[in-house]
Structure formats: C-alpha cells, structure tokens
Amino acid sequence: MNPHAKLICTVSLIMGTSITISSNHWILAWTGLEINTLAIIPLISKSHHPRAIEATIKYFLTQSTASALILFSSMTNAWSTGQWDITQLNHPTSCLMLTMAIAIKLGLVPFHFWFPEVLQGSSLITALLLSTLMKLPPITLLLLTSQSLNTTLLTLLAISSTLIGGWMGLNQTQTRKILAFSSISHLGWMIMIISYNPQLTILTFILYTIMTSTVFLSLAQIKVLKLSTLLISWTKTPMLNATVMLTLLSLAGLPPLTGFMPKWLIIQELTKQEMTPMATIITMLSLLSLFFYLRLAYHSTITLPPNSSNHMKLWRTNKTLNTPTAILTALSTTLLPLSPLIITML
Amino acid sequence: MLKIILPTIMLLPTALLSPAKSMWTNTTMYSLLIASISLHWLTPSYYPTKTLTLWTGMDQISTPLLVLSCWFLPLMIMASQGHLQHEPHKRKRMFISTLIIIQPFIILAFSATELMLFYISFEATLIPTLILITRWGNQPERLSAGIYLLFYTLISSLPLLVSILYLHTNTGTLHLPIIKLTHPNLPASWTSLLSSLALLMAFMVKAPLYGLHLWLPKAHVEAPIAGSMLLAALLLKLGGYGIMRVTLLMEPVSNFLHYPFLTLALWGALMTSSICLRQTDLKSLIAYSSVSHMGLVIAASMIQTQWSFSGAMILMISHGLTSSLLFCLANTNYERTHSRILILTRGLQPLLPLMSVWWLLANLTNMALPPTTNLMAELTIMVALFNWSSPTIILTGTATLLTASYTLYMLLSTQRGTLPSHITTTPNSNTREHLLMTLHIIPMLTLILKPELISGTPL
Incomplete structure (x- = not known):
C-alpha cells in the first residue's frame, strides 16, 4: 500500500474515532462514524484479493446501513424533542433504532453475521483494528445513551x-x-x-x-x-x-x-x-x-x-x-x- | 505466613537461574528447607487462629494441610527426576517452575480468611495443573483429561463465584471470622437453597464426590508423577477443606441439603472400592481408592460434629501421604516396565526386593491397619457416622472390607506371583527413590505418636 494513502487512512481513522467519542451532537458523531468507515475500507481491501474485496463490501454495506439508522434515529429524536444532544435521547422509537444500529455496528448477536466474514477476509492487523478500535465509537455512543436505552x-x-x-x-x-x-x-x-x-x-x-x-x-x-x-x-x-x-x-x-x-x-x-x-x-x-x-x-x-523423523522443522529465525x-x-x-x-x- | 510464601516465590528464580548441574540439588534442598521451616506452624497456640492478618490466618483445620503442602514440593521435585532425565535442560526448568508456581497459590488457598482470595487461589491452581497434565503427560488422551479437569472444575466453581459475590452483597463482608460471628441466616427459600448448593458443589467436584468424580481417574492416569502426587495429596484436600469451611456458613439450610451428599459419598465409597477390585490399570486403581477415601471425608465433614471433623482432618492428611506414596511406587514400576497394567507388571518382588518393603508399608497404611493414623481416622469417622445414624455402619463397614481386599489385591498382584516373561532386566531401584519413599513414610509413622497435630481439635 502506498505510504501516503496509508498515512491518510490512519490519520482519518484516528480522527473519525476521536470525533465520535468526543462529540455531543448527533450529526458530528455520525460524521465521525462515516469517516471511520471510509478510512478502514482501503485498509481491509489493500491486499486486492477477491476475499478481501468481498470482506470490504460486506463491511461497507453493514456499516453504512447502521450509520444511516443512527442518523435516522437521531433525526426522529430531534423531530420530536427539538434537540440533537446525544445524552438526551428520549424518544422510544429512536432508542430502539439506535440500539439496533449500534448492535449492527458492533456485531451483537442477531446482527453478527458480517463480523467473522470480514475478519476472515482481512489481515491480522486490520482484524485487530476492526475488533478493537472500530468498536470504540459505537461503544461510546452506547455509553452516552445508556441511561435511556x-x-x-x-x-x-x-x-x-x-x-x-x-x-x-x-x-x-x-x-x-x-x-x-x-x-x-x-x-x-x-x-x-x-x-x-x-x-x-x-x-x-x-x-x-x-x-x-x-x-x-x-x-x-x-x-x-x-x-x-x-x-x-x-x-x-x-x-x-x-x-x-x-x-x-x-x-x-x-x-x-x-x-x-x-x-x-x-x-x-x-x-x-x-x-x-x-x-x-x-x-x-x-x-x-x-x-x-x-x-x-x-x-x-x-x-x-505427529511427524516422521525426516520431517523438516520450520526454520527458527531467531527474530527478536x-x-x-x-x-x-x-x-x-x-x-x-x-x-x-x-x-x-x- | 510471608516467611514461607516469599521464599516459595523466590524458588522460581532459583529454578530458572541455577546452573544446569546444580538445579535439581538447589531446588530440592531449598524447598526442603522451606518445608522444615514450615513445621513450626504446628506449634500449639492458645488462640483459635494463629498469625491472623487481614487476608490470611491459620487455624486447626488449615495448619496441617499447609504443612503438608510445603512438605510435598521437594517430594514432587524429587519424584520427577526420573521421567525428566531425557528432556532438554530448558524443559526441566520449565517443569520445575510449573510445580513451584502452584505452591504459593495452594498455601494462599489453605490460609486465606477472605472468601474471594480463597476462590481466586483455589482456581489459580487450575492452570498449572492443566499444564502439568496436558503438557507433560504421555498419552494423547491427556488432552481430553485436561478438558475434563478444566470443565468439571469450572462448571461447578463458577456458581461458587456467583454465590460468594451474592453472599458479599447480602452480608457486606467475606471475611470468614466475621461471617462466622454474624451467622448470616439465609432465609429458608429457593434462593438460599440454590446458593448453598452452589457453595458446596465446587468442593464436591474437587473432593471428588462419587458421581462427579469422572475427571479424577482420567487426570491421574494421564498426569506425570508430580501431577498425580499434587492431585492426590493437595488438590483433593482443597475440596475437603472447602467443604469444612463453607458448611459452617449455611447451617439452617444444610439440614436437609446434606442428605443427598451423604448418601452419594457413602454409596460412592462402596462403589469405588468395588470398582477398584476390577481395575486393570494400577494408577486408575489408586485414583479410585482416593475417591473412596475422600467419600468418607465428605461424609464426615457434612455431618459437622467435632469428632467427624477431626476424623476428616486425620484422614485427609494420612490419605494424602499414603496415596502419594502409592503413586510414587506405581511410578517406579512404570519407569522400569513402561506399563501400568497390573497383569504385565506382576511379581516384582524378586527383582526389586527393597521396593516391596515400601509396597508392603504403603498398602498396610492404605488398608488402615493399626496403629496407623488411617485407622484412627476411619474409626473416628465411622463412630461419628454411626452416632449420627446407625445404618451407615453397613456402608462404612463394607467399604472398609472392600478397601482391605483391593489393597491386598494390589499388593499381591504387583509383588507376588510369577514374573512375566518380558520383564527380564530392570534397573535397580536407586537411592533417590528410596529417599522419596522414606520421606513419605517418616511423617506417616511419626504422626502415629502425636495425632493431635493433625486432628483439628484445639490443642
């Protein structure tokens, strides 16, 4: 992968995450989530293997659905309560929709099918990012709204x-x-x-x-x-x-x-x-x-x-x-x- | 307390950093030194709990077990020398350090006065034991033995964790002396019944109770000698010790809760003794004999009288020494014949004459001949059980009879009879092995002279 592209991806990944976890406004949180999704996509698909591309598409589809749902739920909330504050999520329908959207984003059980598939298609380091850093923004949203869910x-x-x-x-x-x-x-x-x-x-x-x-x-x-x-x-x-x-x-x-x-x-x-x-x-x-x-x-x-006695052992590289x-x-x-x-x- | 725990922890660098030539000597001597220092715990004290601190303390129940666990570390190291001699040096170090890592946890578990610390150290012994069995065992079946060990223990002990934390929520403390003083009267309801059941179940599996014992013969058969000694001498005693500790916490409920456990324990003593009679595998026979003896311990600690507690204590200590000795003897045969099958290893007396003296002594103590402490323990337990309900004498009496018969069967089939034709040359028994047996026998014989050290009654 081109170092410049990698740099841009990494920086926007960090930026997206920090925007979401530090925002107080639904639109800003949603923006952060979208930046995050777009930044990880080149990282998943960087090997250009068909399996990686498949994983990227699966990831993109689920995440964009979830982000749209989050936007929809916050708009419903704003429509009925007149404010965009994350901690003030009061409308029951939007609470329900938000729970569902976060569950999709995190890969909680009825919506978990994408997660192993995507991880299987990406490299180990990207898989690490997907299962730790990419879970941080949705978890934060859930934490902020946990009182009303x-x-x-x-x-x-x-x-x-x-x-x-x-x-x-x-x-x-x-x-x-x-x-x-x-x-x-x-x-x-x-x-x-x-x-x-x-x-x-x-x-x-x-x-x-x-x-x-x-x-x-x-x-x-x-x-x-x-x-x-x-x-x-x-x-x-x-x-x-x-x-x-x-x-x-x-x-x-x-x-x-x-x-x-x-x-x-x-x-x-x-x-x-x-x-x-x-x-x-x-x-x-x-x-x-x-x-x-x-x-x-x-x-x-x-x-x-079990192996035969003339079996070739893996070469010991003595890497530090x-x-x-x-x-x-x-x-x-x-x-x-x-x-x-x-x-x-x- | 720390004066034993810290040196035990420092055994780890000793094992890892000693020069290759003196590693065995250093670790054995050092741990033997710790064991001899730990003997001073046995000095009588006026107070119910010696060296009581916020987290640890020793009373009459835990002191003998603590000394026993310190005593067993050098013995385990000594016993493992034989089967490790062909391993590369680094692996020997790893093996010894696995043995050493268990030791502080066992000491903590026996001396903890805080239930949560007790739970953590009780569970912490699990990972090193798992490594001992699954990494150092010989047959491929060791993997399933490890899974059995881990899952039997965890399925029963995770409810224990929940109910310990539930107790904490209800009483506000987990400090055993305080809990004993406040007597948390759990109201007689389904909740308290379930939580008492959860409190007991973990120890019942660990002890093990008949019906929950299937992991034990597997683990014993697959484990290397140090693992077998550890399981028989110390880990099963954790179960018995735990039962004695937690039955005090749940007095109103246990009145009807103890019937199924008592029934299973006594019936199990009978059943496992009969299973022993038809075993073909020497280690499995000794393992089932452990289950049978621990059944008596469980029954005694469930009825919670002074006599039964002291009987259970004496039986735990003397059974720990005896069964570990039997496993060592079985291992000396195994290292020479590479078989645990009784038919293939019979008639060894002409080949290893001095070993058969140890076999005789071990078997005589196992069948509880006078004047051994095993007899003292079994008599005390049988009398206590008879006093509780007279029909139990049928079960305990038959179990004792069967114990004597399978022990005789074990002695006769390993020592007497014609030598199988495939055993023509065996290496002589060496001084290390005799020393190992001697270090088992000495406490067994000397305790006959002063059984109040281990009887759990206030001195």
Whole structure:
C-alpha cells in the first residue's frame, strides 16, 4: 500500500474515532462514524484479493446501513424533542433504532453475521483494528445513551451474544474467525453491564483490547492464520507460544490472570442489582468460549503434531520480540493483583 | 505466613537461574528447607487462629494441610527426576517452575480468611495443573483429561463465584471470622437453597464426590508423577477443606441439603472400592481408592460434629501421604516396565526386593491397619457416622472390607506371583527413590505418636 494513502487512512481513522467519542451532537458523531468507515475500507481491501474485496463490501454495506439508522434515529429524536444532544435521547422509537444500529455496528448477536466474514477476509492487523478500535465509537455512543436505552433488550442482546459467540466459535479452525467469535462473546459481557455500571463497560473494553491485541500481535508475529499452522509454529519463538497460551486463558477469564477481573466485577455488580440468575447464566455461557480458547491453547504449545523423523522443522529465525507485544503480554496476564487500584481509578 | 510464601516465590528464580548441574540439588534442598521451616506452624497456640492478618490466618483445620503442602514440593521435585532425565535442560526448568508456581497459590488457598482470595487461589491452581497434565503427560488422551479437569472444575466453581459475590452483597463482608460471628441466616427459600448448593458443589467436584468424580481417574492416569502426587495429596484436600469451611456458613439450610451428599459419598465409597477390585490399570486403581477415601471425608465433614471433623482432618492428611506414596511406587514400576497394567507388571518382588518393603508399608497404611493414623481416622469417622445414624455402619463397614481386599489385591498382584516373561532386566531401584519413599513414610509413622497435630481439635 502506498505510504501516503496509508498515512491518510490512519490519520482519518484516528480522527473519525476521536470525533465520535468526543462529540455531543448527533450529526458530528455520525460524521465521525462515516469517516471511520471510509478510512478502514482501503485498509481491509489493500491486499486486492477477491476475499478481501468481498470482506470490504460486506463491511461497507453493514456499516453504512447502521450509520444511516443512527442518523435516522437521531433525526426522529430531534423531530420530536427539538434537540440533537446525544445524552438526551428520549424518544422510544429512536432508542430502539439506535440500539439496533449500534448492535449492527458492533456485531451483537442477531446482527453478527458480517463480523467473522470480514475478519476472515482481512489481515491480522486490520482484524485487530476492526475488533478493537472500530468498536470504540459505537461503544461510546452506547455509553452516552445508556441511561435511556431499554435494559431488557440490552440484556437479551448480551446473553444471546455470549451464547452464540461461544457456540459458533466451537467448530472454527481459522484463528481470525475464532477471535471474531471471542470478540462477540466479550461484547456480550460489556453490553450486559452497560445499563448498571457504564464504567465497568469501559474497563472491560480496555482489558479486552489489551488481551486481544496481545493475541493478534503474537499471531501476526508468528504468521498464524489457522489452527494447523499454529500447531507447527512453536519452533519459531517457543516462548511467545507459551505466553500466547496464557493470554488465551486470560481471555477465557481464568483466575489468576487479568481476564478474570472484568468477569469478577461484572458478576459482583449484577448480584448487587439483584440479577443473580442473569449473572449465573452469562458466566456459564462463557464456558462455551473457554472451550475454543482451550483448543487454541492446546494447539499453541501443549501438543506437537505427529511427524516422521525426516520431517523438516520450520526454520527458527531467531527474530527478536518486539517490545509492545512483550508489554501487552505482561499486562494481559498479570493485572489481577492490581485490581483494587484499577477499581479506584475508575 | 510471608516467611514461607516469599521464599516459595523466590524458588522460581532459583529454578530458572541455577546452573544446569546444580538445579535439581538447589531446588530440592531449598524447598526442603522451606518445608522444615514450615513445621513450626504446628506449634500449639492458645488462640483459635494463629498469625491472623487481614487476608490470611491459620487455624486447626488449615495448619496441617499447609504443612503438608510445603512438605510435598521437594517430594514432587524429587519424584520427577526420573521421567525428566531425557528432556532438554530448558524443559526441566520449565517443569520445575510449573510445580513451584502452584505452591504459593495452594498455601494462599489453605490460609486465606477472605472468601474471594480463597476462590481466586483455589482456581489459580487450575492452570498449572492443566499444564502439568496436558503438557507433560504421555498419552494423547491427556488432552481430553485436561478438558475434563478444566470443565468439571469450572462448571461447578463458577456458581461458587456467583454465590460468594451474592453472599458479599447480602452480608457486606467475606471475611470468614466475621461471617462466622454474624451467622448470616439465609432465609429458608429457593434462593438460599440454590446458593448453598452452589457453595458446596465446587468442593464436591474437587473432593471428588462419587458421581462427579469422572475427571479424577482420567487426570491421574494421564498426569506425570508430580501431577498425580499434587492431585492426590493437595488438590483433593482443597475440596475437603472447602467443604469444612463453607458448611459452617449455611447451617439452617444444610439440614436437609446434606442428605443427598451423604448418601452419594457413602454409596460412592462402596462403589469405588468395588470398582477398584476390577481395575486393570494400577494408577486408575489408586485414583479410585482416593475417591473412596475422600467419600468418607465428605461424609464426615457434612455431618459437622467435632469428632467427624477431626476424623476428616486425620484422614485427609494420612490419605494424602499414603496415596502419594502409592503413586510414587506405581511410578517406579512404570519407569522400569513402561506399563501400568497390573497383569504385565506382576511379581516384582524378586527383582526389586527393597521396593516391596515400601509396597508392603504403603498398602498396610492404605488398608488402615493399626496403629496407623488411617485407622484412627476411619474409626473416628465411622463412630461419628454411626452416632449420627446407625445404618451407615453397613456402608462404612463394607467399604472398609472392600478397601482391605483391593489393597491386598494390589499388593499381591504387583509383588507376588510369577514374573512375566518380558520383564527380564530392570534397573535397580536407586537411592533417590528410596529417599522419596522414606520421606513419605517418616511423617506417616511419626504422626502415629502425636495425632493431635493433625486432628483439628484445639490443642
């Protein structure tokens, strides 16, 4: 990709995101979302592979529909209340439409079909952008309007996202698709808590971003796109594979790794809100995704493929680890003891 | 507390940075030193809880288990030397550090006075155990054993997490001494029934209760020797310990909740003993014998009397030592014959005569012969159960009979009889193995002289 074009895309991506997350006016928020969508499109399609083009089209169609819906819902709201303030979304129909639009943008469950397809069509780094940075503006809109949205609907979306995200990830063999379903089920946790404690949603999002970036960056470093490649990748950087396993278990939310913290805090908040049955359900549903994380973990370091004695091992390149991956790995496995500090910072 | 935990954590750099030649020596000696320092925890104290801090404290229930867990680290390291000798050096280091990482979590779990800290450290033992089993096991079935271990434990312990947090919402604290003082009377409703069930279930799976035990034989069979020792000696005891801790929290409800658990535990003791009689796999036999003994522990800790608690405590400690010893013995045979099948490894007495002394001692303690602490424990538990309801003597009595028979069967089939023709040359048993067995036997024999150290009654 031409460096100038890449620069423009990256800058507008950052600009679009910051416009949306800092805006107070619906039109400005919508503008930011559109800039964001247009900026990521060249990044998805940069390989010019037909699969990438397909992913780009799928992404463009869903995102533009969702943006149009957002614009429509804010206009309906402005029509009836006479103002464009994001936090003042009062009209019930526009609340409903906004929830739907955000669900499309995020890939929450009834509207999730585009997400794994798009991730599968793009490179690992673009997939990382799609599942972290591109989720930030819609989540922010949801946070700003969370007071007026329908709690039951959000809970339903959350439960079904965790269920379907875990369920559909079970029979995947492509790492990007697995991580897409993991993203869907994590979004379920974020949406679950959004009407009770929006700060926890932010915390969950940040921690999810850290953990999933670690996985994506590590997989990009060892160039792994599917499970069978992951199986033979241990010769490249054995230590990285071991830490990938820990990060995956952290994503699954096993104590004493970082991923347990958001689960713990969310369950605590839910029980405080007398939502204990919901807390139990969503916790048990997260076990579904544990299964595919465990399979990824098994493939990354636990098992060796059977091979004959004259089998050619992958060449060990002795590449030095890059520092961001190392820092992110440390963060995504060892933050749990710091949770009192993090809670007070919220 | 910290004077044990910090050195244990510092074992990790010792294992990773020691020169290759002295790595085994350094880690073994250092952990043995920690174990001997930890013995001072056993000194009697006037207070109900020794060294009580905000997060940790030791009372009569946790002290013996803490000392046991410190004692087992050097033994696990020693036992693993044999099967690791052909591994490259880096992997040996990784293996030892996996063993070491579990240790602080187990110590924290046994000494935590805060339920949430207890839960986290209880669960934190899971990942290293999973790595031990799935990375270091031998057969391909180890992967499914790992999945069984992880999912059985998590399916039962995630409701535990929810109900711990529910308890926190209701009572405002999770500090065990305070909870004990305030007696949170959960009103008799479906909610409290379910939350008590969730509180118990995680430990029932970990202990394991008959019916929820299927992960254990798989894990034992697939695990390397250190994993088996860890599971038998310490992790199952986490379950028993947890039951003893949480039954105190839910007194009004457990009156009718304990019937199914008691029934299953006693019936399970009987059933698993009979399963042992027809096992072909030595490790699986020992694993089922663990399930049977832990059934007695569960039954004793469910009826919550002073006698039954001290019986359960003594049984946990002595069973920890005995079953770990049996696993070590099974492993010495396995390293020589590369088979765990009883028919293929019978009649080893002429080849390894000194080993058969250890086999005899281990089996005699396992079948609870006088004057071992196992007998003390079983008698106390049986008396407590008989006092609670007399028909239980039928189940406990039969289970004891069956225990004796399968233990004899194990002893006779491994030691006596004709040697199979394919075992012609075996390496001699070496000093390391004898030392390992001795370090198991010494606490077993010396505890006979002073069982009040482990009986859980105030000194």
